[in-house]
Amino acid sequence: MGKGVFLSVMSSCLFGALYYYSTLLHPLNGEAIFSWRLLLTLPFLTAFLLFSKEWPQVMAIVTEIRQRPSLWLGLPLSAFLLGLQFWLFMWAPINGRALPVSLGYFMMPLVMVVLGRFVYQDRLSGLQKIAVLFAAVGVAHKLWLSGGLYWETLVVAIGYPGYFMLRRKLGTDSLGGLWFDMAIMIPPAIWWLFFEHESLSVFAQHPHLSWLIMGLGVISAFAVGSYIVASKLLSFSLFGLLSYVEPVLLVVVSLVLGESIADGEWPTYLFIWVAVLFLILDCVRQIVTQKQIQSAVKAEE
Secondary structure, X not given: OHHHHHHHHHHHXXXXXXXXXXXXXXXXXXXXXXXXHHHHHHHHHHHHHHHOXXXXXXXXXXXXXXXXXXXXXXXXXXXXXXXXXXXXXXXXXXHOOHHHHHHHHHHHHHHHHHHHXXXXXXXXXXXXXXXXXXXXXXXXXXXXXXXXXXXXXXXXXXXXXXXXXXXXXXXOOOHHHHHHHHHHHXXXXXXXXXXXXXHHHHHHHOOHHHHHHHHHHHHHHHHHHHHHHHHHHOOHHHHHXXXXXXXXXXXXXXXXXXXXXXXXXXXXXXXXXXXXXXXXXXXXXXXXXXXXXXXXXXXXX
C-alpha cells in the first residue's frame, strides 16, 4: 500500500507541476500545448497497455464496435468531453483562470456524490449528506454574490462527471476506453499543430521550446503512469481520498501565478473546502470499517 500512496501523491504533484509548466511555453497558446501534450502522452499510454498486458481492453472495444456500430456515435462525444478537460487544464493557467478551474476540481467529487444518489440510487452516508449541504451553501453564496458560477468551474464540476457517466453507459470505462478517447483526438490535434497553428515555425523562432515540449511530455507521461498504477495498488476509498491532494496543489499553483481569492469569494471556497473535508472523513471511515471487517474475518478463520 505504501508504494500506491507514494505514486498517488507523486501523480498529484506532477499534475500540479504540469499546471504551472504551461506558463513556461509562451508563445504557444492553450490549444497548441494541449495538442502537444496529447501527442506525447498517447504513445506512453500505448506502451503501458502493452507491457502490462492490458491491450486486450482496447481490442475488446474494437470487437464491441463491430457488434454495435452505434458506438461510433458515442465515442466521439466521449473523446470531446475528455479533450475539453485536457484543453481547459492547459489553457487556464496561461489565461489567469487557474483558480476557477481548481474550484471545479474541488466541486467535482461532490457533484459525483449527488449524481450517484439521484441517477444510480446510491445511498448517502451521514457525512456525505453534510458535505452536500456545505457545498450547496457555498454554491448558493457564489450565486448570490455574482449571479452564477464561473464557466470554467462548471465545465470541470459537471463535465467530468458527465464524461464518466457516458463512459459507463457506453461500456468503455477502462484504460482501453481512455486510449480510444485520446486516439480519436489525435487527428484534430495534428491539424491544429501543423496546419492551423504552424507550430514548426514557432519552434524555429523559439528553439528552446523544443526542449520544454519534451519536458511537457515527460511530466505528463509520468503523471498519467503514476496515477494509473496507483489506482491498481490502492483500495477505491483510499485512492479517492488521495485524489483530493491535486486540487489543493492547483490552488497553490494559482496563487503562485499571481491570482487571488477576492474577499467576497472566501465564503464560497471555505464552504466547498469544508464539504471536501467531510468527504475525506467519510473516506477514512470507510477505510477503517473495511479494515475492521477484514480483521474480523481473519480472526474467525
